[in-house]
Amino acid sequence: MVMVHGEFNLVASEQTGLRGDSRSFAAGMIMGMAQRDLGPGKLQLRAMLSPDPFMGPEGYPLLLATGETADGIDHLVDRQHPHDLFMELSASYSLPVGDKGSLFVYGGLPGEPAFGPPAFMHRTAAMDSPEAPISHHWLDSTHITYGVVTLGFVQDRWKVEASTLRGREPDQQRWDIETGDLDSRSVRLSVNPTDNWSLQASWADIKSPEALEPLVDEERVSVSALYGRAFGSSGFASATGAWARKEKDGETLDAWLLEGALQFNDAWTVFTRAEQVDQAELAPGNIYTVRKVSLGMIHDWRLSNDIKLGVGALINGFDIPSPLSASYGDTGGGMAFVRLKIG
Ligand SMILES: [Cu+2]
Numbered sequence: 001m002v003m004v005h006g007e008f009n010l011v012a013s014e015q016t017g018l019r020g021d022s023r024s025f026a027a028g029m030i031m032g033m034a035q036r037d038l039g040p041g042k043l044q045l046r047a048m049l050s051p052d053p054f055m056g057p058e059g060y061p062l063l064l065a066t067g068e069t070a071d072g073i074d075h076l077v078d079r080q081h082p083h084d085l086f087m088e089l090s091a092s093y094s095l096p097v098g099d100k101g102s103l104f105v106y107g108g109l110p111g112e113p114a115f116g117p118p119a120f121m122h123r124t125a126a127m128d129s130p131e132a133p134i135s136h137h138w139l140d141s142t143h144i145t146y147g148v149v150t151l152g153f154v155q156d157r158w159k160v161e162a163s164t165l166r167g168r169e170p171d172q173q174r175w176d177i178e179t180g181d182l183d184s185r186s187v188r189l190s191v192n193p194t195d196n197w198s199l200q201a202s203w204a205d206i207k208s209p210e211a212l213e214p215l216v217d218e219e220r221v222s223v224s225a226l227y228g229r230a231f232g233s234s235g236f237a238s239a240t241g242a243w244a245r246k247e248k249d250g251e252t253l254d255a256w257l258l259e260g261a262l263q264f265n266d267a268w269t270v271f272t273r274a275e276q277v278d279q280a281e282l283a284p285g286n287i288y289t290v291r292k293v294s295l296g297m298i299h300d301w302r303l304s305n306d307i308k309l310g311v312g313a314l315i316n317g318f319d320i321p322s323p324l325s326a327s328y329g330d331t332g333g334g335m336a337f338v339r340l341k342i343g
Pocket residue numbers: 083136140141143144
């Protein structure tokens with residue numbers, strides 16, 4: 001079996017205030033998956049590529065977002081970093097065990113270790129929004145990890161996994177493949193109590209994630225719940241609730257996320273997200289709890305069975321405490337976008 005899926009967004013983004021900026025960019029991904037029986041089990045190969053490197057090393061403006069670097073010298077602040085060209089190149093092999101169980105091994109260069117909810121671009125409640133969450137570096141930024149091996153066991157509705165991984169985040173060279181020791185680890189327990197719910201709790205011990213702070217290690221914990229069900233004849237309703245904690249340099253930093261999407265029918269989808277993050281990088285030396293909400297919609301036109309063209313927009317609201325708020329001025333923002341969805 002072979003499957004291909006692609007999604008491309010052309011986005012015009014504006015973030016207002018003293019630390020805002022505006023720019024247009026292309027984002028998205030193309031994903032291919034192949035699966036076949038091999039011996040007593042199943043082999044799966046996955047490749048996922050992103051056009052993000054074309055944005056340039058500084059990514060796009062996103063107030064209150066931090067993480068990674070554009071030049072290897074300064075932290076990216078109030079911007080979302082571009083993703084690497086290779087988001088995933090992985091192989092996995094799973095072996096049935098007993099009646100409802102299976103044992104699997106997964107390796108990726110890059111790949112996604114067993115930590116957190118699915119990355120935002122793969123969550124049903126988030127995938128219609130072209131905007132990255134500001135909680136990305138708490139919940140799901142490990143989705144591109146250059147070197148990961150995971151061993152997992154599935155029993156009916158339960159799954160337990162353990163990963164060994166390279167802790168360092170991708171560097172500012174977005175076109176290459178990086179290597180290094182698998183110096184970090186994570187574990188995750190997941191359960192789908194009903195067909196509508198998917199819950200997970202996970203923990204990670206990450207060695208030297210940031211190139212600019214090589215002596216700082218991080219411990220992360222996350223808990224999340226995903227909900228989904230059909231809506232009307234062709235729509236869906238979906239939601240994510242997540243919390244994560246980062247322990248770093250003696251500091252405890254929490255992030256909360258709630259997001260939802262409602263597809264009324266084949267044409268109309270509304271989506272929303274609310275986040276609260278304890279941010280230590282917006283004003284070095286201080287921790288501020290900042291909040292953001294987004295609300296958007298998209299209208300799709302079906303061009304063929306497998307291809308949809310959509311036009312959408314979203315608006316942002318920010319809540320920034322003083323005295324930090326003085327450096328931001330009058331914040332606001334939004335995006336307008338055109339999307340091509342294939343497969
Ligand atoms: Cu990411």
